[in-house]
Amino acid sequence: MPVISPDEINVILATDCGSTTTKAIMIEKIDGHYRQTYRGEAPTTVEEPAANVTIGVANAIAEIGELAGRKLLDENNEIIRPARGNEGCDIYISTSSAGGGLQMLVSGVVREMTAASAKRAALGAGAIVLDMIASNDKRKPFEQIQRIRELRPDMILMAGGTDGGTEKHVVQLAELIAPAKPQPRFGSEYRMPVIFAGNKEAWPMVRETFDDSVELSQVENVRPILDRENLGPARDMIHDLFLEHVMAHAPGYDKLIAWTDAPIMPTPGAVGNILKTIADTAGINAVGVDIGGATTDVFSVFHGEFNRTVSANLGMSYSISNVCAEATMPNILRWVHVDMDERELRNRVKNKMIRPTTIPQSLEALIFEQAVSREALRLAYLQHKEFATTLKGVQQQRTVGDLFTQDSGGNSIVDNMQLDLLVASGGVLSHAPRMEQTAAMLIDAFEPEGFTRLAKDSIFMMPHLGVLAQVHPQAALEVFERDCLIYLGTCIATAGKPVPNKVAFEYRITGDVTAQGEILAGELKRIPLAADQEARVSITPHRKLDVGNGKGQTIEKTVHGGTVGIILDGRGRPLLVGSETGYSRQDVSQWVEALNLYDNEPLISSK
Known part of the structure; x- marks a missing residue:
């Protein structure tokens, strides 16, 4: 779809595909200002018997159409674009936490330093961190390998070492993950994405440690020097891989990706994004x-x-029982x-x-x-x-x-x-x-x-x-x-x-x-x-x-x-x-x- 100038955007459709409910809202330009006008919701349909997330999305959008008296879907249940008169919208965007959201495993050499930076990057991207593997996490190597095998994350983020720092311990982490052969949550149809965001000097050896059973990619170090974090590149790569791998293999998401005019974001990542936008714009905490x-x-x-x-x-x-305990x-x-x-x-x-x-x-x-x-x-x-x-x-x-x-x-x-x-x-x-x-x-x-x-x-x-x-x-x-x-x-x-x-x-x-x-x-x-x-x-x-x-x-x-x-x-x-x-x-x-x-x-x- 061609890029639309922001000035020409008058009707916006947005959905959030939750684990149980898909929530849709319509935003319209009224008297020169954007206002949220209608909302609809429907059960999320990522699981059987529907096993197609777009069915729930279409149902939620159809509810908005009925309330607004506006035709938003054509005969094939496709979103009508651009907006013309009393039908269609100019852009459609979505977030998702359906199917349990984005689940990740992170690793780093020192639990309190590079591993913590990797965890911050994953959480900031909207992920649930299943576990954090580190050289000093007090588990024996066979216990760490067993843990990696037990988990079925959507992707793995590896950090470790400042640039020009330790290489040996970073490679040792790779040697834990590679033989464990971690399996992705949505089955064996795609290779496990592994992002390396550690010491760039260790990258050649890390690359040699893994075989082609994983989709290995490198980004800038999350902790290039001791007193600075650089989480942006890792977060961006997580979002990209979330779309390319996780979402693409979840039921119906390939069609949803084709519908949207912007990359689908994990729901928590989107919430964090608007809060940071507001704080930065207003200059507040x-x-x-x-x-x-x-x-x-x-x-x-x-x-x-x-x-x-x-x-x-x-x-x-x-989890209410756990709160009480x-x-x-x-x-x-x-x-x-x-x-x-x-x-x-x-x-x-x-x-x-x-x-x-x-x-x-x-x-x-x-x-x-x-x-x-x-x-x-x-x-x-x-x-x-x-x-x-x-x-x-x-x-x-x-x-x-x-x-x-x-x-x-x-x-x-x-x-x-x-x-x-x-x-x-x-x-x-x-x-x-x-x-x-x-x-x-x-x-x-x-x-x-x-x-x-x-x-x-x-x-x-x-x-x-x-x-x-x-x-x-x-x-x-x-x-x-x-x-x-x-x-x-x-x-x-x-x-x-x-x-x-x-x-x-x-x-x-x-x-x-x-x-x-x-x-x-x-x-x-x-x-x-x-x-x-x-x-x-x-x-x-x-x-x-x-x-x-x-x-x-x-x-x-x-x-x-x-x-x-x-x-x-x-x-x-x-x-x-x-x-x-x-x-x-x-x-x-x-x-x-x-x-x-x-x-x-x-x-x-x-x-």
């Missing part, structure tokens, strides 16, 4: 989370540095303000695992599910902060031993005080009956400090916009701002431990709303401020507390409203709830009342 039934994805952009993690066993249905029931129940029978709750957890599509049918079930989500989100964010670190072996070089054993905890580039935007996605967050509940789950789990804007993805269209940003950045940004995000408001919170029964901070608000007063230690307060309103807020914290300008220092900022408004949080950071030194159930009850979380709550959300 942002964190996004997508909590699903089996996994929780966390994305962050701090000072232009993008990171993504997948917490593979932290989810709200298939890892977080422990006392930690979950510390967020519950009413009496609950722990034995009955454990039965409820097991029922959710075997009936993952059920939603809470009672207020008690809703309160418990949202308590579980707080812990799942908290644990996923902890894992993300541990992973999103400054480069190992650079910041704290002291001895050769320290190089490989540094604690990553202190090096995280994720800084809640510098966080500007926190975006929520996933059923338990997006479909909470009240916006206040979504805001409370975000604040309790992520513990933002200073001034942080809160938002949620309205209908999970971030994947669609992520791939659109590659083709038409202006349209993606306009729809993201106007239709994708529902702004909840702004959270203002102190860092540090407040003194009990003392004032945590004084506030003065002017502008579209006016208010002033004091927030006591442990207090939450909500001040309504609509999404189209702004206010100037001045905060003077207690001398031991910080709101972004230093301990005890006054700070003044302009804040934006939302469906919830301004939330003033005097509970301190870190947020200690339930322990002997933490806040009690009575405190939790007061927070529920302050934010009006569950008063007269309907049993079932219709959203």
